Amino acid sequence: MNEILTSAMNTAEILDGMECVWEKPETLVDVKMHYCPGCGHGVAHKVLMEVVEELGVQNETIGVAPVGCSVFAYNYMNVDMQEAAHGRAAAVATGIKRMLPDKYVYSYQGDGDLAAIGTAETMHAANRGENILVIFINNAIYGMTGGQMAPTTLLGMKTSTTPFGRDTESQGFPFKITDLIAQLPGAYYVTRQAVHTPNGVRKFKKAVQTAFQHQKEKKGYCLIEVVSNCPSGWKMTPVVSNKWMEENMFPVYPLGDLKLNGKLVND
């Protein structure tokens, strides 16, 4: 929209005569997010909070924000929340859930948090069939600390600590932890989604709804991986980063369900 025009009109005037197609849910705090433009975190936050609002469970939901770019999630998500030490979100969520078994408990973690420093807590929460939802934002990089290699960094991918690209000899392979978790009997629902297209957002939302339903029915551990972008860490524009994600991330981390209702999808 023309800048001069917008500054001259107030919000009410701009909206006058328009149909409201989306309203910020009450479960999202009305503040500006700190996430970089085009980053998947903001969309994932929005969808998650929409589901909480639509299910009417704001007063029954407790979130865990780990260390990573999403450590500030509690500034945006209007539910009770606990910040967790780096990697420990699944343990903190376990502590909450075991004390409040009838509440909804979710953690929202990055790849470094979930698949490097927190691998033990992640795997064991899944293996116990902990009745929680884990949302796993896989952007193949450490966003918060300035773009270092993550366990999920692709082979050949340049980061600040793999300036010549990740090589297997010194850094091993992209860690497909979601595939591993799907193998565990405690994991009930495991899926991999993306939120960079309207269709992806719809599917992710469906996945969150499914996971909340499972948690209500005490089915066990649910994991939703979101293959996401990090325009700042990848040093790309948002548009280019999404294209790069489709071309490079999706072949390694293919979207779709890995486990439904306790059964592996490809079995």
Add this chain to the structure above:
Amino acid sequence: MNTNKNMSEVKLMKGNEALAEAAIRAGCKGYFGYPITPQSEIIEYLAEVGRERGMVVMQVESEVAAINMVYGAAGAGARAMTSSSSPGISLMQEGLSYIACAELPCLVVNINRGGPGLGTIQPSQGDYFQAVKGGGHGDYHLIVLAPASVQEMADFVFDAFDLADKYRNPVMILADGALGQMMEKVQFKKYNPEEHKVDKLWATTGKEKSRERNVITSLFIQPEKMEQVNLHLMKKYKEIEKKEVRYELLETDDAEILLVAYGLSARICHRAMELAREQGVRVGMLRPITLYPFPYNALRSLRDNIKAALVVEMNAGQMVEDVRLGIEGKAHVEFFGRMGGIIPSPEEVFEKIMKLDARLSNMTLKDIITSEIRHSHVSYRSVRKKL
């Protein structure tokens, strides 16, 4: 026969079991732990009888996970605890720092064994510094209680949960393998957790429409805010230092030599004191019960009447630094310790007392104080008045 209406029947129990039983009776709702000698009886006892009495008892993947589950459970408003021994407590330090900053009430039990490293499974007091000076990163304190009997292993659990709730602060019970393993008589006091319940309006129990969301965090990215948080904590610690100091004095009225010891070594000193008194040596004892807050004031009021303090620890000399801070060069301070899981015998301590006594009687007060100056950082001027 049990005559006290406020106590239950007398039982013969191991220290670790008495502590576990007390935790159930104190209304602890969540126990999260990882086995390690010499304290595994705690989780074993709870696994056997805790669950059926309404407690969540979980053996988890590591002490790192355990302390973070305590964080989550305490943040959800429940009384929660973990227990471990030295190497496991080291793993918990990051979590404890977060818990202290987020001001979550909980109980952490350290049944201290000999270190450093994997060390030995025998009793030790080598974790004193770690327990009372912080242990993890940043400026914070645990409240530290040091039991010296199986009875206190039980009693201090109730006190620990009450103190934790009162100050929103983690409390540590610091004992050792001998106190954990020994069997003694114990009576549980009548304690109704409902009567000790405090409102935890800050807990994350689900945001009701009537209130703002609750956030439990230790992240305050702006330095100005972080400083405020620190100042708030310091204020709380000052209050704790003013109100919660606990210690025991034995035969200090006429004492010339003051034994200072806590936990198991206090029991040994007690016997050594009796032996020395039989020889006519005027020995008394200060037993710190809270290691943080430390009874500096007790030392300040004793220091002018004693000639020397003998600090006995099962380590290389840790609490002795706090004793020096309390005595401020106004009396001679000596240390005797055994390490690596060795418990000093009463006879060894007795011998130290007798040697010290012999030396003291050959020394003038001036000698005593100048020798102390050599051992401490206190300036000569500050003690000159006494000379």
